[in-house]
Amino acid sequence: xxxxxxxxxxxxxxxxxxxxxxxxxxxxxxxxxxxxxxxxxxxxxxxxxxxxxxxxxxxxxxxxxxxxxxxxxxxxxxxxxxxxxxxxxxxxxxxxxxxxxxxxxxxxxxxxxxxxxxxxxxxxxxxxxxxxxxxxxxxxxxxxxxxxxxxxxxxxxxxxxxxxxxxxxxxxxxxxxxxxxxxxxxxxxxxxxxxxxxxxxxxxxxxxxxxxxxxxxxxxxxxxxxxxxxxxxxxxxxxxxxxxxxxxxxxxxxxxxxxxxxxxxxxxxxxxxxxxxxxxxxxxxxxxxxxxxxxxxxxxxxxxxxxxxxxxxxxxxxxxxxxxxxxxxxxxxxxxxxxxxxxxxxxxxxxxxxxxxxxxxxxxxxxxxxxxxxxxxxxxxxxxxxxxxxxxxxxxxxxxxxxxxxxxxxxxxxxxxxxxxxxxxxxxxxxxxxxxxxxxxxxxxxxxxxxxxxxxxxxxxxxxxxxxxxxxxxxxxxxxxxxxxxxxxxxxxxxxxxxxxxxxxxxxxxxxxxxxxxxxxxxxxxxxxxxxxxxxxxxxxxxxxxxxxxxxxxxxxxxxxxxxxxxxxxxxxxxxxxxxxx
Numbered sequence: 001x002x003x004x005x006x007x008x009x010x011x012x013x014x015x016x017x018x019x020x021x022x023x024x025x026x027x028x029x030x031x032x033x034x035x036x037x038x039x040x041x042x043x044x045x046x047x048x049x050x051x052x053x054x055x056x057x058x059x060x061x062x063x064x065x066x067x068x069x070x071x072x073x074x075x076x077x078x079x080x081x082x083x084x085x086x087x088x089x090x091x092x093x094x095x096x097x098x099x100x101x102x103x104x105x106x107x108x109x110x111x112x113x114x115x116x117x118x119x120x121x122x123x124x125x126x127x128x129x130x131x132x133x134x135x136x137x138x139x140x141x142x143x144x145x146x147x148x149x150x151x152x153x154x155x156x157x158x159x160x161x162x163x164x165x166x167x168x169x170x171x172x173x174x175x176x177x178x179x180x181x182x183x184x185x186x187x188x189x190x191x192x193x194x195x196x197x198x199x200x201x202x203x204x205x206x207x208x209x210x211x212x213x214x215x216x217x218x219x220x221x222x223x224x225x226x227x228x229x230x231x232x233x234x235x236x237x238x239x240x241x242x243x244x245x246x247x248x249x250x251x252x253x254x255x256x257x258x259x260x261x262x263x264x265x266x267x268x269x270x271x272x273x274x275x276x277x278x279x280x281x282x283x284x285x286x287x288x289x290x291x292x293x294x295x296x297x298x299x300x301x302x303x304x305x306x307x308x309x310x311x312x313x314x315x316x317x318x319x320x321x322x323x324x325x326x327x328x329x330x331x332x333x334x335x336x337x338x339x340x341x342x343x344x345x346x347x348x349x350x351x352x353x354x355x356x357x358x359x360x361x362x363x364x365x366x367x368x369x370x371x372x373x374x375x376x377x378x379x380x381x382x383x384x385x386x387x388x389x390x391x392x393x394x395x396x397x398x399x400x401x402x403x404x405x406x407x408x409x410x411x412x413x414x415x416x417x418x419x420x421x422x423x424x425x426x427x428x429x430x431x432x433x434x435x436x437x438x439x440x441x442x443x444x445x446x447x448x449x450x451x452x453x454x455x456x457x458x459x460x461x462x463x464x465x466x467x468x469x470x471x472x473x474x475x476x477x478x479x480x481x482x483x484x485x486x487x488x489x490x491x492x493x494x495x496x497x498x499x500x501x502x503x504x505x506x507x508x509x510x511x512x513x514x515x516x517x518x519x520x521x522x523x524x525x526x527x528x529x530x531x532x533x534x535x536x537x538x539x540x541x542x543x544x545x546x547x548x549x550x551x552x553x554x555x556x557x558x559x560x561x562x563x564x565x566x567x568x569x570x571x572x573x574x575x576x577x578x579x580x581x582x
Contacts, residue, residue, distance in 0.1 A: 009394055011261035014469050018408035020258060021251055028251045030408055035217065035240070035435065038455035041409045042240070042435045043247040049214045049239040051121040053295050054080050060269065061298035067110045068302040068319065069198075074110050076295065078202035079117065082195045086118035087210040089194050094149055094172045098123035098212055101145045101222065104282070105129045105138070106153035108303035110198040111176035111191060112281045113291055115151035120220055123212035124149075125236070127222040128282040132486075132546045135159045137232075142167055145222055145234050145442050151191060154178040161185075216240040222442055223284055225382035225487065234442035235382050244409065244436035245284075245385040246293040249378070251407035252390035256374075260394060267297070273349075274300035274319050278307050279326035279485060285354065286326075289386040299323075309333035313343045320347040325376070327485030328353045328362060329515045335365055345370070352376030352392070354403070363400040379403035379471060383457045385436045388412070389471050402470040410434035413456075414465055427474050430463040431456045479571075481510035481518045488520060488549050496541045497522060502530035503537070505561050507569045511553065512580035521578045522551040525561060553578060 012020070022030040022041070030041040047053050057066070058080035067074040074082075090096040102119035104126060106112055119126040129141045131153075138160050142150065149172040152160070157175050164170065164185070174191040175183075195201060220239045224232040257264045275294060279286045281303075294301050302319050304311065312334065316324065325331055331353050334340065351366050351373050366375040376392035389412070391404030406412050413421055414428040422428035433456045440448040451458050462474045479490045490508035497506040505525040510518035526532060534554045542550045555577055562570040 008261070010259040012258055014255070014259075014405045017255040017258040018251070021254055022408040028247055028254065028407075033435075036439060036455070038433075040433065040435055040455060043244055043409060046216070046240065046243050046247055047296070048216050049120070049218070050220060050242060050292060051083075051117060051214065053243070053292060054083065054117050057295040057298060064298055065300050066295065067113060067198075068300060069108070069110050070305070072110055072198045074198050075202055076298070078198075078204075079110075079114060081204040081206055082114050082198075082201040083117040083121055084209065085195055085204055085207040086114060086191075087121035088207045090118060090122040090124065090149065091210050091212065096122045096124050096149060099219065100124045100148045101127045103127045103129055103142060103147045103150040103152075105131055105150060105156045106176060107131055107155075107305065108277055108281050108286075109153065109176060111151070111153070114195065114198075114201075115174075115176075115191075116281070116287065116291070119151075120214075120239075121212070122210050123214060123218075125219050125222055127224075127234070128287060129224060130282055130546070131156060131280065132548060134544070134546055135163060136544070137546065139163045139166065141224055141232060142170055144232075148172070149174065151176065157188075214239065216243075219439070221287075223287075223382045223438075233444055233447055235438040236440050236442050237385050237438045241385045241436050241438060242288050242292065244434065245288050245380070245387045246296065248407050248410060248434070248436055249289065249293070249387045249390050251409070252378075252387075252404060253392060255407070256393040256395065269298060271298075272300070272320070273297065273322045274302060274347075275323040276312060276316060276319075276321045277301050277303040277326075278312070278324065278330040283485065284380070284382045284386040285485070289380075309337045310339060313337065313339055313345070316345055316348065317343040322347055323350040323352065324348060325351050325353040328517060329484040331362060331366065332515045335369055340369075346372075348373050350374050350376060352378070352390075354378040354380060354387075361400075363396055367397060377403060379473060380436075381457075381459060381461075383438045383451065383459070384432055384434070385438065388432050388434065388436065391470070395470075399470055402466075402472050404471060405469040406432075406434075406471070410436070412465065412471060414463060415458075419453075425464055425466065427462055427464045430459045430461045430471070430473075432459060433457070481508075481520065483513075483518055483520065483548055484516040486548050493520060493522065493541060493545065493549055493551065496544045497524060497537060499544065500532060500537060500540045502526050502532040504528075504530075507561055507571060507574055508551065509571050509575045509578070511575075511578040514580070514582050519553075519581060520549060520551040521575075522554045523557055523561060523574050523577065524554060525557045525559070552581075 029044040031044045033042040057076045062077040066076045102124040104115040116126050146169040151174045153176050173188045176191040180190045217238050221237045222234040254264045363375045378390040380386045380388040389404040389406045411433040413431045416422050437457050464472050493508045494506045504527040508522050511521040513519045562573045
């Protein structure tokens with residue numbers, strides 16, 4: 001029995017709790033619908049669009065702080081006013097029409113949510129991109145989906161300015177937080193000239209709506225996610241899909257109370273909650289599972305220039321943060337920081353995470369050091385718009401290895417290689433269906449057909465489901481590792497190694513790491529008569545890929561890398577060569 005749980009816990013099964021929450025009158029009531037030709041359950045009371053949520057938050061929570069960054073504080077009303085002004089400019093001054101792609105590429109500044117909401121309000125497809133990407137990776141991201149306007153910070157602009165002639169579709173670049181008077185390019189403008197400094201957004205006149213009509217099934221976002229080919233794919237999601245992700249999470253949280261036999265707390269509009277944002281906004285977690293739900297609830301988001309657990313501790317105390325997490329690495333760093341006891345962290349109510357493998361002992365450590373906080377872990381992916389399952393409270397304490405059971409709107413199944421249902425309890429490939437799934441991969445009909453099948457997302461994850469429906473992830477069928485929540489596809493790093501003239505054979509594997517989950521390791525065989533050092537190969541990869549993809553350790557083999565009968569490298573043997581890191 002879980003610590004603190006009643007003697008008769010659970011008082012109802014997962015199926016009973018899901019059914020109770022799906023019924024008439026429930027805030028997360030379900031109804032039958034046909035979306036994109038596929039029959040599924042959808043959330044009856046879900047807001048129609050993402051901009052609608054910000055507008056409602058501005059009306060209900062107006063002067064409450066929404067975004068905090070260092071000494072900049074932006075209220076819900078202020079962000080709404082600024083996003084309206086920018087949306088009107090995108091439409092009237094920059095010629096953005098419904099369906100155009102508008103990229104947002106920068107650190108977690110207040111201008112990130114501004115650009116995101118404004119692009120959506122203008123009817124554009126908001127296209128966040130990884131601000132850690134190299135110039136070449138950014139060029140690919142901008143060109144592949146035909147981005148028409150990009151909202152960037154100065155660092156990103158410097159990274160892409162040398163390639164602008166190769167991006168004919170990119171007509172406008174808005175630079176945040178910097179003066180652009182010395183830039184002669186007519187495509188470049190200052191975001192500050194349109195909306196001013198974040199602390200002054202509250203004084204902007206209301207520019208009114210953009211005039212673009214939006215509906216739940218209009219396209220909203222393209223989030224880049226890599227595939228086994230190593231090239232990023234753009235996962236296209238609708239407003240309904242993005243919003244359904246947070247209703248998935250809300251359902252699972254409400255289910256926690258029903259399982260305990262307690263009434264579900266009524267929403268308290270006066271409750272002051274705050275999340276310390278430890279992941280980038282450009283992740284599905286940051287944008288879909290934190291930014292938008294916070295607007296729905298009236299919660300504050302506090303961001304940092306760069307994540308640092310030591311700097312986060314005084315922020316948690318000063319801002320009375322109630323929710324922290326993002327990926328397991330963040331939770332571990334806070335729990336084990338030597339200065340943890342020097343600060344008042346009693347405001348923390350939730351420590352949740354996902355996006356990377358987590359050790360079962362993490363939940364017990366959380367309960368030991370934060371006994372009043374609810375630990376949470378979930379599963380989702382870019383293609384499911386973040387949260388598909390959530391394990392929280394007593395369920396998580398009792399099943400610390402599980403990613404949770406799905407809410408009533410989400411179906412999961414375990415399939416054999418032919419797509420047939422595996423026997424109960426058997427390991428197979430995880431398939432997921434629900435209103436939070438993306439529609440397709442942009443301009444990739446081949447990959448779309450492989451991954452999106454009649455409403456199901458074929459995940460590539462190997463998993464099993466227990467007798468009550470709890471999901472257990474076993475491995476990843478796709479050749480990928482996850483470092484601190486960042487997906488790294490092995491073939492991409494291997495290709496960079498192969499590009500070195502001395503490398504004959506190469507394989508990339510994950511090295512277990514207590515904090516980051518995994519780090520990048522590589523094993524190479526050099527060509528006869530050729531030489532290269534570990535430092536030389538690491539520098540070579542760093543010249544092509546983002547820093548987090550560079551192997552932390554490279555080992556050399558004089559003989560060929562081990563392969564099976566089909567010629568595939570036996571990576572299980574190679575992983576044994578590396579020692580886990582603390």
